[in-house]
Amino acid sequence: xxxxxxxxxxxxxxxxxxxxxxxxxxxxxxxxxxxxxxxxxxxxxxxxxxxxxxxxxxxxxxxxxxxxxxxxxxxxxxxxxxxxxxxxxxxxxxxxxxxxxxxxxxxxxxxxxxxxxxxxxxxxxxxxxxxxxxxxxxxxxxxxxxxxxxxxxxxxxxxxxxxxxxxxxxxxxxxxxxxxxxxxxxxxxxxxxxxxxxxxxxxxxxxxxxxxxxxxxxxxxxxxxxxxxxxxxxxxxxxxxxxxxxxxxxxxxxxxxxxxxxxxxxxxxxxxxxxxxxxxxxxxxxxxxxxxxxxxxxxxxxxxxxxxxxxxxxxxxxxxxxxxxxxxxxxxxxxxxxxxxxxxxxxxxxxxxxxxxxxxxxxxxxxxxxxxxxxxxxxxxxxxxxxxxxxxxxxxxxxxxxxxxxxxxxxxxxxxxxxxxxxxxxxxxxxxxxxxxxxxxxxxxxxxxxxxxxxxxxxxxxxxxxxxxxxx
Numbered sequence: 001x002x003x004x005x006x007x008x009x010x011x012x013x014x015x016x017x018x019x020x021x022x023x024x025x026x027x028x029x030x031x032x033x034x035x036x037x038x039x040x041x042x043x044x045x046x047x048x049x050x051x052x053x054x055x056x057x058x059x060x061x062x063x064x065x066x067x068x069x070x071x072x073x074x075x076x077x078x079x080x081x082x083x084x085x086x087x088x089x090x091x092x093x094x095x096x097x098x099x100x101x102x103x104x105x106x107x108x109x110x111x112x113x114x115x116x117x118x119x120x121x122x123x124x125x126x127x128x129x130x131x132x133x134x135x136x137x138x139x140x141x142x143x144x145x146x147x148x149x150x151x152x153x154x155x156x157x158x159x160x161x162x163x164x165x166x167x168x169x170x171x172x173x174x175x176x177x178x179x180x181x182x183x184x185x186x187x188x189x190x191x192x193x194x195x196x197x198x199x200x201x202x203x204x205x206x207x208x209x210x211x212x213x214x215x216x217x218x219x220x221x222x223x224x225x226x227x228x229x230x231x232x233x234x235x236x237x238x239x240x241x242x243x244x245x246x247x248x249x250x251x252x253x254x255x256x257x258x259x260x261x262x263x264x265x266x267x268x269x270x271x272x273x274x275x276x277x278x279x280x281x282x283x284x285x286x287x288x289x290x291x292x293x294x295x296x297x298x299x300x301x302x303x304x305x306x307x308x309x310x311x312x313x314x315x316x317x318x319x320x321x322x323x324x325x326x327x328x329x330x331x332x333x334x335x336x337x338x339x340x341x342x343x344x345x346x347x348x349x350x351x352x353x354x355x356x357x358x359x360x361x362x363x364x365x366x367x368x369x370x371x372x373x374x375x376x377x378x379x380x381x382x383x384x385x386x387x388x389x390x391x392x393x394x395x396x397x398x399x400x401x402x403x404x405x406x407x408x409x410x411x412x413x414x415x416x417x418x419x420x421x422x423x424x425x426x427x428x429x430x431x432x433x434x435x436x437x438x439x440x441x442x443x444x445x446x447x448x449x450x451x452x453x454x455x456x457x458x459x460x461x462x463x464x465x466x467x468x469x470x471x472x
Contacts (some may be wrong), residue, residue, distance in 0.1 A: 024053040028060055035067055058084050065096075066412050074100050091121040092194045098130045107138035123154040132164070140170060159188050166198065175202055193223045200231045209238040217334060220248075227256025234263065253280075258288050270461060277301050292317065299330055307337035325355035332364070341368065359389035363396045370403040381404050393422035397431045405437055413437060428458035435467065 008417035031046035043414055047064040047098035054060060061080045068077035074461035081097050094117030101110035115125060128151040145168055153162050162185045169178035179202055182195045196219040203212035209242075216235040219228050226228065230252035236245035245269060250309050252260035261284035288294065292374045302310035311334040318327050332347035351361040368383035369375040386396045401416030414437045421430045435450035451468050455461045 012146065024057065024060065026050075026052040027053070028057075028063070031063060031067075035063070035070075038070075040071055040258070042065050045352045056338070058088055061216050062071065062093075063406070069100070074104060084117075089116070089120060091117045091127055093117075094120070095124075095126045095130055096448050098127070098134065102130070102134055103136070103261065104136065107134050110134040111140075113419065122126050123150075125151065128154070136168075136263060144168060145172075148375075155358040159185060162188070163182060163194075166195075170198070175205070178202065191222060193228075195348065196441075197227070197231060200235065204234060204238060209235065213239050224262070226252045226257045227257070230257050230260050230263070233260070237263070237267065242271070256287060259286075259291075262293045264300075265294070269297070269300060274305070292321075296327070296330070299334075303330060303334050303337060307334040310334045323354055324360050325351040325361070328354065329358065329364070332361075336368070340387040344368070357389055359393070359396070360391070363393075363399050366403065367399040370399065370406050373406050376403060376407050380407070392423065394420040394430065397423070398427070398433060400436075402433055405433075405440075410437065414441075426457050427456040428456075428464075432464060432467075433456070439467070 001086065017311055027046045027050035031043045031050060034040070034043035034046060036083070042218065042251050044059060047060055047067065051057065051060045051064065053406035061316070065077040065080040068074070068080070078100050081093060081100070085093055085097065098110045098113040098117070101107070101113055111131060112151045114127050114134060117127040118131065121127070126392045128147055132144050132147040132151060135141070135147055148161055148165050148168070149439060152158060152165070154455060155161055161428065162181050166178050166185065169175075169181060179199065182199050182202075185192055185195045186199075196215055198360065200212050200215045200219065203215060211234040216228075216232040220232050228446065229248045232253060233245045233248035236242075244318055247301060249260050249264040253264060265281050265284070266267055268274075268280065278298065278301045284294045285291065285298070291418065295317055299310040299313040299317070304315070311331060313329040314327050314334060318324065318331065319326060328347050328351040332344040332351065334344075335341075335346035345365055350366050351358050355361075362382045364388035366379040366386065369379035370383070373462050380400075383399045383403055387393070387400060390396060396418055397420035401413045404410075404413035404416060407413075414434070417430060417434045417437060421427070422436060424430060431450050431454035435447045435454060438444075438450065439447035448468050451464050455464050458464055
């Protein structure tokens, strides 16, 4: 009899629903165990069961919300956290809510959430961090800066905050504030390489070249990277130490820094070391492909002796950059060197149409006409425009003096030429022009003195020597 009852019990047992009468803490702890083992579905099931037994439990709701976050079910998590916030708000809760809104790219709502938390604790570091980040994402930069300043007052770890502020100031072009932030960063961490680099760049921008050089010396002692050598090279060049600058540019170049190729190329161009410069540019092009800056340099190196090749380079660049007045300016020089002055002037006017502030183009046309003794009044007007844009440029002052000379204003011309020479004492063209004016005035010994100086710096020595001999 007992056996029959036992067998019947076994048959109906699977169909019986046994009510879970365990306390919610049991389900909660099971949920925690499943969550720890990343068995999220089982964790959710246990947390939900616990919550059905204790619907007001904040701890269970937060735990369930966290599992939803693991599964990227952000809306479910948000719903639970907001329901807690209505009854028992806390700074940490609003911080979690803010993070979810940022994840959803709802930056304005995130800002509101963080501000709700700050009403409860105005100096909460986590909330201020989140608020600053939300303002940055929302592109409310002034509010972001203000928030990070607040954070700076309460956070014990100031270095990352100052770094963020310095970066924001940099992006906003607020040089003075960036310098202050960088100075504070160096006070905290004197080994901060990035800060030294930024301070060097700022000093170069402000034309404080001695300070840039001092900082560069410190930088290369601490960091031997190619970029540090590049900055040292720039600082040295700005302080007129070309020999040492070239050495550091070469170190940066060997580290395959493209800017080192470009800056060293310009230095070699200035020193008229054309063959060396062309070789450098070709090396750079082999590494960086058809780089715009390197191709421009190559065109400039070629435009004096091989203007036909340079012309093709500038035409190729213009196809990609049809509104670049600088390219048209150099294309004009190519045509001038090829003897086609009409086409050269046409392209110079094209450059001016693209950029009415292109001072070199105004000067080039004006000087070309003055040197040819044509359109002198128009030439004077164009040179004066160039000088309005760049009043202390010795080349433009030289053009003005030469135009005055062509107009028969001899003394006025000499005055301007001597002024230009005072600004650039090794410019052979200015020296030759001064010599020409003195020769015209009959001061032959004075003329010879300037011609001899011009020969020191000119690559066309024979032509100038003929002027010295012409009076005999």
